Amino acid sequence: MSELIFLGGAHVNVLPGDSRGFAYGDGVFETMRVHHGNVHWWTAHRARMEAGAERLGLTLPSDLLIARAQHELFGRGHDGVAKLIVTRGGGARGYARDADAHPVWRYSRHPLPPAPREGGxxxxxxxxxxxxxxxxxxxxxxxxxxxxxxxxxxxxxxxxxxxxxxxxxxxxxxxxxxxxxxxxxxxxxxxxxxxxxxxxxxxxxxxxxxxxxxxxxxxxxxxxxxxxxxxxxxxxxxxxxxxxxxxxxxxxxxxxxxxxxxxxxxxxxxx
Structure with missing residues (x-):
């Protein structure tokens, strides 16, 4: 597995410990099949993530930032599974959310799953x-x-x-x-x-x-x-x-x- 982690638009080396995704599961994610470096259902995945972010009051990274992460991990010809997790940034302890917190997001590359069982x-x-x-x-x-x-x-x-x-x-x-x-x-x-x-x-x-x-x-x-x-x-x-x-x-x-x-x-x- 390879991964990239970002705080807002800035690349960071480790997942911030105060991320509300880590503390409360306060975030959304997409798991996507990549074929020859492309997520062919990206529009549908983005639309669902936007709907979830709107309901939870989350800020999503731009398509440009995600595309850059996608290219860095998969290039133009690789197959695999991409996982994008977007969580609310950190803040004080407690359930109240900070509207100004930058999102913490992680883009990771994983192998394709094994072929399904023959016969069903x-x-x-x-x-x-x-x-x-x-x-x-x-x-x-x-x-x-x-x-x-x-x-x-x-x-x-x-x-x-x-x-x-x-x-x-x-x-x-x-x-x-x-x-x-x-x-x-x-x-x-x-x-x-x-x-x-x-x-x-x-x-x-x-x-x-x-x-x-x-x-x-x-x-x-x-x-x-x-x-x-x-x-x-x-x-x-x-x-x-x-x-x-x-x-x-x-x-x-x-x-x-x-x-x-x-x-x-x-x-x-x-x-």
């Missing part, structure tokens, strides 16, 4: 629930403790991911991906208006499928004809099993993966 992912249901909090719903904010707890529920290499419900029992997402289910010829995906993250790959799939955003119960998932997970780094991931419920490979999922590969070169065959 194996999922489980998580016991850890997502708290209902509309003020933070949809945002990719820096407090991911619920996901950390959920992911800590298993260490079985035969399990690829876990599905999470809200404290009200609605299905929301996987620990690090959004969820889509197919019944007949109709796609649907859980609403993220009370908790969960509005993913960039999720947004693309909504535009392609016209999927309904709905409250979803576990039975709606288990009775589906096909299930997929998606995120901006791994793309579209077919699901083969959830607990005792198995799903055969479905042509609708394969067609969506092919469509994604045509618009995002990072997901083309061999990448």
């Amino acid at each position: 992912l194996v999922l489980r249901w998580c016991a850890t629930a997502l708290a209902v909090q509309p003020a933070l719903a949809g945002l990719k904010h820096c407090n991911r403790l619920e996901q950390v707890l959920a992911r800590g529920e298993w260490d079985d290499p035969a399990i690829d991911e876990g599905l999470m419900r809200s404290t009200e029992g609605d299905v929301v997402c996987a620990t690090s991906a959004n969820l889509f289910v197919l019944h007949g010829d109709r796609w649907s995906t859980p609403m993220v208006d009370r908790c969960g993250v509005a993913g960039t790959c999720r947004a693309w799939l909504l535009s392609q499928t016209g999927a309904a955003e709905s409250r979803m119960r576990p039975a709606d998932v288990e009775s589906a004809d096909a299930v997929l997970l998606c995120n901006a780094v791994r793309g579209i991931l077919p699901v083969a099993r959830i607990g005792e419920h198995a799903y055969s490979p479905h042509p609708a999922v394969a067609e969506l993966r092919q469509r994604l590969a045509r618009v995002h070169p990072g997901f083309a065959a061999g990448h």
Whole structure:
């Protein structure tokens, strides 16, 4: 991993210890797939980060500064994963925020994840629930403790991911991906208006499928004809099993993966 850390527009060597992101999770982040030095969904990532920053009252670095960091870490031809974290700058101890604090931000380079399991992912249901909090719903904010707890529920290499419900029992997402289910010829995906993250790959799939955003119960998932997970780094991931419920490979999922590969070169065959 390589990283660059900035205080406002100035490069610094270490993360400031009084950063409110470190103290309170007061920030937002984006995790992005890089192909040949480019973030092909940058516009979508930037728009989501701007929406989160506006809701939290954060100042974001300029596109120019981010582009410079991107070029320094990835150049023109490298593949990988970029992670951009923007947090509120430091101030006095306590929850009150300093409106004049410069943002602290970090841009880092990571390797691509391994190829998904051949034949589809194996999922489980998580016991850890997502708290209902509309003020933070949809945002990719820096407090991911619920996901950390959920992911800590298993260490079985035969399990690829876990599905999470809200404290009200609605299905929301996987620990690090959004969820889509197919019944007949109709796609649907859980609403993220009370908790969960509005993913960039999720947004693309909504535009392609016209999927309904709905409250979803576990039975709606288990009775589906096909299930997929998606995120901006791994793309579209077919699901083969959830607990005792198995799903055969479905042509609708394969067609969506092919469509994604045509618009995002990072997901083309061999990448």
